[in-house]
Amino acid sequence: MHSSAPRIEFGATRLTIEDILAVAAGHNVQLANDAAFIRRVHAGSQFLEQLLAEHGEIYGVTTGYGDSCTVAIPAHLVAELPRQLYTYHGCGLGAFFDEFTGRAILAVRLLSLAQGYSGVRWILLEQLATLINQNLVPVIPEEGSVGASGDLTPLSYVAAVLAGERDIYRNGQPYPTQKAFAELNISPLTLAPKEGLALMNGTAVMTALxxxxxxxxxxxxxxxxxxxxxxxxxxxxxxxxxxxxxxxxxxxxxxxxxxxxxxxxxxxxxxxxxxxxxxxxxxxxxxxxxxxxxxxxxxxxxxxxxxxxxxxxxxxxIDGEGEHVLHGGxxxxxxxxxxxxxxxxxxxxxxxxxxxxxxxxxxxxxxxxxxxxxxxxxxxxxxxxxxxxxxxxxxxxxxxxxxxxxxxxxxxxRSTECHxxxxxxxxxxxxxxxxxxxxxxxxxxxxxxxxxxxxxxxxxxxxxxxxxxxxxxxxxxxxxxxxxxxxxxxxxxxxxxxxxxxxxxxxxxxxxxxxx
Incomplete structure (x- = not known):
């Protein structure tokens, strides 16, 4: 998108359906320069780092996913878990969402993570904003989500693109993300331990639609x-x-x-x-x-x-300011x-x-x-x-x-994932x-x-x-x-x-x- 495009601010105020559709249609985004918002985001990621350093047990960070939550992840493999998550979920089929829909999906996921309760780093929010503002729209297949644990399979394509993998749209056609990032001097993001789950375990696709x-x-x-x-x-x-x-x-x-x-x-x-x-x-x-x-x-x-x-x-x-990890649905x-x-x-x-x-x-x-x-x-x-x-x-x-x-x-x-x-x-x-x-x-x-x-x-x-x-x-x-x-x-x-x-x-x- 052009630098002169109107911008919609994420993080400090409640957004509307019309705001999301404006982003889908070409508006740029920016993260709010709001002290409370910035503090909340940093507190969440820092709290998770502290727990990891103290060898705390965190679902999807030091454990496997879903029914595998009883499986402890060895400390030296924790950093690899996010990539494993978006990789094995790369099984979507059917037609692909168009660029308009893809931009809406990116905007909805950014808005959810910008609530500041997902434990993601500020740099991840910036990378999502970059995808939107540079019009680097992931090619996302339509089929494969049962809508809980969120839109796991389609959102795995967003996570993979943030990390410089899979494809984005270029002139209406799939184009390797790695090449696009290199041409635009964008560094692929190595996801922190909770970030793969934070990106994928939500309702962004269905809500964008x-x-x-x-x-x-x-x-x-x-x-x-x-x-x-x-x-x-x-x-x-x-x-x-x-x-x-x-x-x-x-x-x-x-x-x-x-x-x-x-x-x-x-x-x-x-x-x-x-x-x-x-x-x-x-x-x-x-x-x-x-x-x-x-x-x-x-x-x-x-x-x-x-x-x-x-x-x-x-x-x-993740309530970083209150130092709570709250498991729910x-x-x-x-x-x-x-x-x-x-x-x-x-x-x-x-x-x-x-x-x-x-x-x-x-x-x-x-x-x-x-x-x-x-x-x-x-x-x-x-x-x-x-x-x-x-x-x-x-x-x-x-x-x-x-x-x-x-x-x-x-x-x-349908009962899935080992019930x-x-x-x-x-x-x-x-x-x-x-x-x-x-x-x-x-x-x-x-x-x-x-x-x-x-x-x-x-x-x-x-x-x-x-x-x-x-x-x-x-x-x-x-x-x-x-x-x-x-x-x-x-x-x-x-x-x-x-x-x-x-x-x-x-x-x-x-x-x-x-x-x-």
Missing amino acids: ACIAYRRAEYLVKLCARLTALTSLATDGNSYHFDAKLFSVKPHPGQNAVAAWIHDDLLAGEAPREGLRLQDRYSIRCAPHVIGVLADVLPMLRQFIENELNSANDNPI HFYGGHIAFAMDSLKNCVANLADLMDRQLALLVDTRYNHGLPSNLSGASGERRAINHGFKAVQIGASAWTAEALKLTMPASVFS NQDKVSMGTIAARDALRVLQLTEQVIAAHALAAVQGVELRIAQGELSAAQCAPGVNALMAEVRTFSAHLVEDRALDTDLRAVIAAIQAQNLSVPGAV
Whole structure:
């Protein structure tokens, strides 16, 4: 990264999801020049050195790991133990996290260690900051963590890179860390006895993924509200379904915010529209009740994620100032597992909602006078054009896959490591599931966006609606979608259009209502 990039300070204050994502996107980091923070970090590492000199017993320092905690390590081999730990955990498989995710993982691990209760040296925090600021992002495989004792296998790739081993990204491709360090005159770090465990025995991977998932889900709440308004406009729906008086008697704040956004997008200064039906079908009428669940759960999920971010979550905890070694299980990712299992359920419901609305839009039995499959063809050309027929099939496929992935990962605990890790969180799998559900849902939403814009335009072309009757936000979204995809008259392959809209959704470049 460039030296001129904005910097986020670690160590003195509580950080947020947005801070982690800013680092992932390219912000630099710096360690706080805070006396209490600096004193706490130094006290932890010095206390461990003192215990070692006094031949004290410390888990993972003078003992083996996990079920091997009963194995005493000969004094002359203690220094080799951290390298042994990250070496034998080098067994990750599957796809690799991209650079954005890798930077988020580095930031989350730095924040946890900067709490000052992990017994690591100041130089290790500096080396982590160097990886971020020099954009030396470890190539980390996605698979191999059960979420307790933390993200051992994926975080072993961070530990190895700090020591100058394995690979980092260079121009999007794996590149030997040893060569990169030599080119940048960076000295590999020889990990002190507790530092391998401190780096690996925590929840940094699942929590980084949770930060990414949270931001994407938060945006979809707003986008689905706006697209519901477009669906109502296209199908000549009833705006009274979103009336403030109606929602005042069921006071879920997120649900009411969603209803208000849809209501505002439908009115645009005009009188309420009664539509062709007294009651629209559930996928339109009950949209605030579906979207609102996610809107209302987001504050709780933020609390779970940010508490985990700002925690020391390895084992043992080292209280250097109080001179305590505290053995426990803070590596357990139960809160993140629950947050991600919950989030993926709510997000998949958005996919199902958008898929049902799309099904109404293309069907002449339910779209109130729009052409079959929203085809823009006219005359005899209508016979051979099929509009959004295949897109709707695709959306149903993506929705089905998203719904299939809503089975909670956290209930699939497996006993591992000679039954020492006999109850594990599966938080990293839950977070990976959530990101996959988000991807599938974004695909459904992209298909819905193309269809809904087409539907509103067809309604306008039929003289039953005008652009002036559409709110500014609705018109803005329609114009943005049209920069990626022209109005569909003659059938054409829409995969390129869909991918462009998905990219705009993931970049959060489509206009949405106010924040949750």
